[in-house]
Amino acid sequence: MQGPLCYFSEHLLWLQDDRNAVIGDLSGQNTAVINGITLSSLYMVAIADPAHHQYPKNLTSETVVVLPNAVDFDSIRVEGTWRNFNISWNPVKNINYGTVFYEVKFADYINTNSNPEITIETTMPYNNSDQILPYSVLEVTVKAFTYWETAHHSRKILRSPQSVPSQPTSPRAFVEFSKKNVYMDMKVWLIFRYKI
Numbered sequence: 001m002q003g004p005l006c007y008f009s010e011h012l013l014w015l016q017d018d019r020n021a022v023i024g025d026l027s028g029q030n031t032a033v034i035n036g037i038t039l040s041s042l043y044m045v046a047i048a049d050p051a052h053h054q055y056p057k058n059l060t061s062e063t064v065v066v067l068p069n070a071v072d073f074d075s076i077r078v079e080g081t082w083r084n085f086n087i088s089w090n091p092v093k094n095i096n097y098g099t100v101f102y103e104v105k106f107a108d109y110i111n112t113n114s115n116p117e118i119t120i121e122t123t124m125p126y127n128n129s130d131q132i133l134p135y136s137v138l139e140v141t142v143k144a145f146t147y148w149e150t151a152h153h154s155r156k157i158l159r160s161p162q163s164v165p166s167q168p169t170s171p172r173a174f175v176e177f178s179k180k181n182v183y184m185d186m187k188v189w190l191i192f193r194y195k196i
Contacts, residue, residue, distance in 0.1 A: 056097050067149035068092045068100050071142045076156040079123070082134040082163040088123040092144045092151070100144050103153075107139040108132055108160075126160075134163035168194035 006013040016022045016033065024031035055064055075090035092100050102124075103116045110128050117124065126138070138160055143153035171194040179186040 059097060063096070065094060065096045066098050066146045067095070068144040068146060068151045069094045070151045071102070071144050071154040073154045073156055076140055076142060076154060076158070078126075078138070078158050078161060080129070080161060082161040083130055084125075085129050085161050086123045086125050087138075087140050087142075087158070089142055089154075091122045095146060098146045098148065100146060103143040103145065105141040107141075108136055129160070132160055134160060136160045170195045 004014070010026060011023055012026060012028060013021065013023045019035060021034040022031050023034060055061065069092050071089050071092060075088075077088055079086050079088050087104065087106070089102075099120060102119050102122070104119065104124050105116045106114045106127050108128060110131055114127060132138075136159065138158045139155065140158055141153050141155045144151040171192065174191040174193070176189040176191065177186060178189070
């Protein structure tokens with residue numbers, strides 16, 4: 001036996017070799033060989049019965065849409081604060097049957113290759129939001145799919161939210177004076193320097 005075993009209408013169907021397919025009952029008995037001069041280089045065999053592939057109500061093979069568009073690259077964004085934020089995107093709305101799922105992958109300097117997460121929502125908490133530094137570089141990949149088709153992935157480089165600056169240390173002030181001899185006006189500048 002070569003190739004996958006297929007079930008169809010109380011019968012089993014499989015490839016015997018690259019030129020012959022065999023059909024038999026459920027116990028593998030009472031077999032018949034399907035062959036012909038035009039059959040050669042067979043790698044798999046299957047039977048498609050249109051009666052078993054019915055379309056949803058009010059849809060036909062020409063009108064049903066189950067291939068989602070790719071997630072809009074420009075809609076992928078960061079929402080929240082630097083210690084607790086989400087990655088969000090606009091929903092894919094072009095399908096007219098089934099559910100759109102999203103496969104989301106994150107990468108940052110802590111987690112360079114995370115496992116993908118699956119959701120039907122258009123927002124997801126960032127895995128390491130409580131561990132990474134503010135304004136860190138993040139790589140986000142979002143791929144839309146249905147049970148039947150998968151869209152191309154959308155990858156975007158983002159930054160985590162910024163934080164409130166820390167209290168300055170070692171503050172220093174420098175005063176500069178400037179006066180031109182002709183004019184009575186004197187200009188004063190104050191330069192403030194510190195370390196963060």
